Amino acid sequence: MSLLDLAKQSQGGHGLEQLGQQFGIDEKTTRSLAEQLAPTIASGAKQKARAEGGLGTLLGQLMGEQEVSYYEEPAKAASPEARAKGEQFLESLFGSAEAPRQIASAAAERTGASPDLVAQFLPALAAMLQGAMQKQAPDDQVKGAMGAIGGADKAGAGIGDLLGALQGGGGAGGLGGMLGGLLGGGGAQPQASGGLDSLLQMLDSDGDGSPLNDIVNKFT
DSSP: OOOOHHHGGGGGGGGGHHHHHTOOOOOHHHHHHHHHHHHHHHHHHHHHHHSSHHHHHHHHHHHSSSSSHHHHGGGGSSSHHHEEEEHHHHHHHHOSSSSHHHHHHHHHHHTTTOHHHHHHHHHHHHHHHHHHHHHHHHHHHHHHHHHHHHHHTTTTOOHHHHHHHHHHHHHOSHHHHHHHHHHHHOOOOOOOSSHHHHHHHHHHHHTTOOOHHHHHHOOO
């Protein structure tokens, strides 16, 4: 299941529509925007996980459930507070405040939506998707993965050693094999068993198909 698929499941399939209504965007345009933007956000998360020191930062964004309500009740994601959190999440992924603006502009051009509305919709969608990822990543698995990363870093481990540490990282639940594809460490990826493993597969499958990858790659 991709991150886009998860977004489409919110509120029994009506979550995206409810979010779009908060900005006066019709259902068809909302879904078109989501099809452009959700894979782009997933691609940014994937690239963040691959960057030096980026995996720990990404996992930190998935700790807790502060944004889960934005996934479960998408209308809340349109609030100024939620959009501010969404902007912070996007800037964390892309390392620049300019990237979200360029992504929104490109998505508006592709869908024919108002650039101003897309610029407001994007951080709201980001907050919603951050909540979706938090819901898919139990804290015990995130903490286990972050602990394994910290231990490998202290030991001066390379990518292979880091993956080995994650593989045996208790709460990480075989996360090392799953991260092999994300970090370029090789090895077969096991079947998803739920939780963080499923989340990382979701990011990997979405990221490769992002229609706005040129923008993503420019900033990651």
